[in-house]
């Protein structure tokens with residue numbers, strides 16, 4: 001979900017991105033401030049004053065979220081773990097930290113850095129609120145709200161359910177005690193699911209508390225649902241990574257890639273090569289030279305009515321654009337590569353020859369088979 005986003009620059013060398021859902025939450029927060037919060041607390045403000053203060057407050061709020069994420073990333077980088085990007089989206093921010101921490105102490109430090117930043121920031125805004133003279137009404141309004149929201153943000157993230165920051169803290173402590181990352185992740189994810197159910201039920205309960213509550217209820221349930229999915233998803237991913245680790249590409253790859261001519265049409269390819277055999281991987285070869293690869297993905301991207309005219313050479317991914325893996329590459333690394341780059345399969349190359357393909361499905365089948373055989 002969060003792979004896409006508009007790049008908006010870099011901080012400390014980390015690319016920053018805005019996911020499209022960010023604009024929705026930005027508008028929502030601004031609207032809630034301008035239409036409801038400011039008029040309630042400061043009925044004497046003009047609409048223009050409310051709008052300007054509202055937008056400024058929203059911007060500072062998102063600056064606060066960014067700082068929270070930035071501190072996770074800075075601590076990660078200082079611990080030797082690269083950070084790929086920071087994306088702001090509907091539920092706040094997410095740092096794409098590319099590797100699992102190597103020990104529980106590092107994970108604890110990375111996890112706690114964010115909420116701690118939010119709480120300190122909240123204290124900072126409340127200090128402004130407290131010390132600024134009462135005549136500076138706009139500054140008072142903005143700093144009070146930002147103090148409150150940052151402390152809420154810090155507290156929410158400290159809830160002990162994985163993959164929230166608090167859940168990561170819990171996981172690191174369990175990992176520290178048991179020495180078993182997978183078990184620690186399972187427990188922390190279960191806590192995350194528990195919290196997600198509480199949110200969903202709490203949200204549904206709120207919806208029935210009267211018309212002024214339904215939106216908050218819906219929002220709470222929505223957050224709960226998202227959290228539950230993330231808890232299950234991140235546990236599954238870790239399990240998958242661990243099951244693949246230590247195995248090589250040649251144990252799971254498809255070896256039967258079929259050579260085809262560059263001028264064959266997609267219609268012919270589908271009716272003569274794919275449907276009768278179930279084969280899904282084709283190497284386009286012209287006079288003994290490999291030109292590129294075609295998989296089902298490339299075919300699906302072409303509308304069916306054009307299949308009779310399009311030739312393999314027009315649709316293939318050229319060899320020069322393909323990343324390749326060696327048959328001895330670790331499967332866990334390949335899975336990560338596929339996930340991060342959002343590709344489905346990679347050619348396996350040895351001595352400059354394509355000897356097969358490795359796909360997500362190959363790896364899942366590999367794990368399933370081993371699981372069935374009790375390996």
Ligand SMILES: [Zn+2]
Nearest residue numbers: 114115157165
């Ligand atoms: Zn965080």
